[in-house]
Amino acid sequence: MNSASFVETEDLTRVYSSGQIEVVALEDVNMSVKEGKFLGVTGPSGSGKSTLMNLLGGLDTPTSGRIKVEGKFISELNKEELALYRRYQVGMIFQSFNIISSYSALENVAFPLLFAGVGKKERRQRASQMLTKVGLYPRKDHRPPELSAGEQQRVAIARALINQPKILLADEPTGNLDSTTSRNIVQILADLNKNQGLTVIMISHEESLVRRFADEIIHLCDGKIVEQEQTGEDK
Amino acid sequence: MRISDYIEQSFSNLCKKKLRTILTTSGVMIGIGALVSMFSFGKGVQKNVTDRFKEVELFNYVTVFPRSEEIQTEQSSQKSETESKATRQVSVLDDDFIRDVTKIKGVEAVFPEVRFPALIRFKKKDNFSLVQVLPADICQSGLMKLRAGVSFASDEENSLIISDFLLHRMKVKDIRGIIGQEIEVSTLTLDFGLFDPAKVTSLMQGDSAPRGAGNDRLPFSSQSYTFTIVGVAERMGFFGPMPLRSDVVIPPGAAQRMKKLSLTSIWDFFQSPEQAKGYPSVSIKLSSAKYIEPVKAKMEDLGLKTFALIDHLEELKTGFIFMDMFLFALGMIAITVASLGIINTMVMSILERYREIGIMKAVGASDRDVKKIFFFESGVIGFLGGVFGLALGWVVSMVINQVANYFLAKQAVPYVDYFSFPWWLCLGAVIFPILISLVAGIYPASRAAKVDPVVALRHD
Numbered sequence: 252m253n254s255a256s257f258v259e260t261e262d263l264t265r266v267y268s269s270g271q272i273e274v275v276a277l278e279d280v281n282m283s284v285k286e287g288k289f290l291g292v293t294g295p296s297g298s299g300k301s302t303l304m305n306l307l308g309g310l311d312t313p314t315s316g317r318i319k320v321e322g323k324f325i326s327e328l329n330k331e332e333l334a335l336y337r338r339y340q341v342g343m344i345f346q347s348f349n350i351i352s353s354y355s356a357l358e359n360v361a362f363p364l365l366f367a368g369v370g371k372k373e374r375r376q377r378a379s380q381m382l383t384k385v386g387l388y389p390r391k392d393h394r395p396p397e398l399s400a401g402e403q404q405r406v407a408i409a410r411a412l413i414n415q416p417k418i419l420l421a422d423e424p425t426g427n428l429d430s431t432t433s434r435n436i437v438q439i440l441a442d443l444n445k446n447q448g449l450t451v452i453m454i455s456h457e458e459s460l461v462r463r464f465a466d467e468i469i470h471l472c473d474g475k476i477v478e479q480e481q482t483g484e485d486k
Numbered sequence: 487m488r489i490s491d492y493i494e495q496s497f498s499n500l501c502k503k504k505l506r507t508i509l510t511t512s513g514v515m516i517g518i519g520a521l522v523s524m525f526s527f528g529k530g531v532q533k534n535v536t537d538r539f540k541e542v543e544l545f546n547y548v549t550v551f552p553r554s555e556e557i558q559t560e561q562s563s564q565k566s567e568t569e570s571k572a573t574r575q576v577s578v579l580d581d582d583f584i585r586d587v588t589k590i591k592g593v594e595a596v597f598p599e600v601r602f603p604a605l606i607r608f609k610k611k612d613n614f615s616l617v618q619v620l621p622a623d624i625c626q627s628g629l630m631k632l633r634a635g636v637s638f639a640s641d642e643e644n645s646l647i648i649s650d651f652l653l654h655r656m657k658v659k660d661i662r663g664i665i666g667q668e669i670e671v672s673t674l675t676l677d678f679g680l681f682d683p684a685k686v687t688s689l690m691q692g693d694s695a696p697r698g699a700g701n702d703r704l705p706f707s708s709q710s711y712t713f714t715i716v717g718v719a720e721r722m723g724f725f726g727p728m729p730l731r732s733d734v735v736i737p738p739g740a741a742q743r744m745k746k747l748s749l750t751s752i753w754d755f756f757q758s759p760e761q762a763k764g765y766p767s768v769s770i771k772l773s774s775a776k777y778i779e780p781v782k783a784k785m786e787d788l789g790l791k792t793f794a795l796i797d798h799l800e801e802l803k804t805g806f807i808f809m810d811m812f813l814f815a816l817g818m819i820a821i822t823v824a825s826l827g828i829i830n831t832m833v834m835s836i837l838e839r840y841r842e843i844g845i846m847k848a849v850g851a852s853d854r855d856v857k858k859i860f861f862f863e864s865g866v867i868g869f870l871g872g873v874f875g876l877a878l879g880w881v882v883s884m885v886i887n888q889v890a891n892y893f894l895a896k897q898a899v900p901y902v903d904y905f906s907f908p909w910w911l912c913l914g915a916v917i918f919p920i921l922i923s924l925v926a927g928i929y930p931a932s933r934a935a936k937v938d939p940v941v942a943l944r945h946d
Contacts, residue, residue, distance in 0.1 A: 310939045310943070311940050331852050331854070334847070337847070337849070338849070349841070349845050349848065362846075362849055363849035363850050366487055366855055414850070
């Protein structure tokens, strides 16, 4: 494995079993991302993009192969250690936002701090600051149904960043957004990558959007990397 | 995650489903309410019985009775002659016996059971009753619980203490107002002026003569005496020395001045002449319960039967334990049903919040955090059920107590708290449902912890 890589996979394989049937979602994927880079992952539906994201995010464990993040093999962590990894090292955003509809924007953003044992007052303070950063502070008391899709995704971004992770994983973050809003959201991710040195790995089926913002693009097909390319200058 | 956050989260999550939370909590509340009411009733009964016994020092009493002839004969045949000679056998409880017993260490007072039938007349209302003779010092010792007035000042005065029960039967409501008033006691005496042996023999053998055909009366007549009511006593139900179960009590001096037949039942006619000489029983009041056993042993050595309430205390306690267990079993049925309700609610909650559990895990919650969140929610249902159940149990008990006292007051029964709420019952009423709820929450919480975040995040 390359020691300079921030996120790296080695022969990463994930096979799902359902009775006698086995589905290979990812097969021998080898990839690496340097710290502070923006990696785009594209591919058709069912190519294994989300599986890769779940494995990198510590939500799932590989059938074989290894994942190394910040020099630590997360594929070898136990459940408790994986929870800590998800809590402090990685932030995730999803196509369907995955914010809790009964909570206000502020409560959603503050939610991860609850598991970090942060006090109520500090939780509110930090969540307010994060909402200000994504331009949603005036709507802090609104619940998701009262927010637009773009605003909901900004709430999700604020939540993903509340514990100051070094990696942001975005699984089709623009999938439910119109083109203008999609651009704005990806611009926020790009700004975070550029200004704060956040390592961003974004899955998207919109190749043009990925090509516009990513430093590097991986093309997946049938669970395998079929193409890996650098885009523009090396930022 | 902090404990305060778990609690806050639990309340917040439960508040989101108000109706379901109210219904589930109601199940626990009703179960705990029933359990609290039943337990407090059980404890109330126990407290009333034991407190009352302690109050009148009933545990310091030994009652002695002469053995029946058959038993004595049987025993004497079993005992060796030397044994019989070693201890003097007492077959009659007379004044000499009382004098001897008074000298025994630890004996505070000794009084015989002297009773005779009489007709009590107060304000033209008649009632038959057995009159109990009781020395003034025993009366003053607190044995009798007076609801109004005072005890006798001396053995010689022409005073009388009447029970609240008899007054109720005579429809007298103002128990304080009757103190100082006069009451008539008519005794039964032999009247040989009416004695016609032939007719009486014929009557007693059942050869009935036509009614109105001459003088067919038994050779008895009555003699009336006037007493002043000095006190109204609370009558006790079943236990204790006879004075507590008597409706009319007079001092010995006054009793001696009365002409009377001390027959208390038809069986007195069948008594052997020797038995009839003594008292049917003698009550011994001891200065402390520690003298119970030595005095009992001494009395039994004299060939007498003994009864001490303290001996039956353990039996009484066993009875109370069985009563508690029965009430507990009834309450547990309600609690079991309630805990099934909790499991159902929590499982429903997991299904509804499946995606939320996935989100929790995605943002860094561990399996243990998720488990605790659901565990605390179960506990909060139990806590709320316990607090409201305790309140419900208390309210129900108070209502039943008031209603019961209202009806019992009509039968001259003084106000009694039939329900007791000791601190441990109140504490247990809150802690117990929490524990039950936590047990009920084990399965749902484990199920929530096992939720696969990848599947949950895809869940609609």
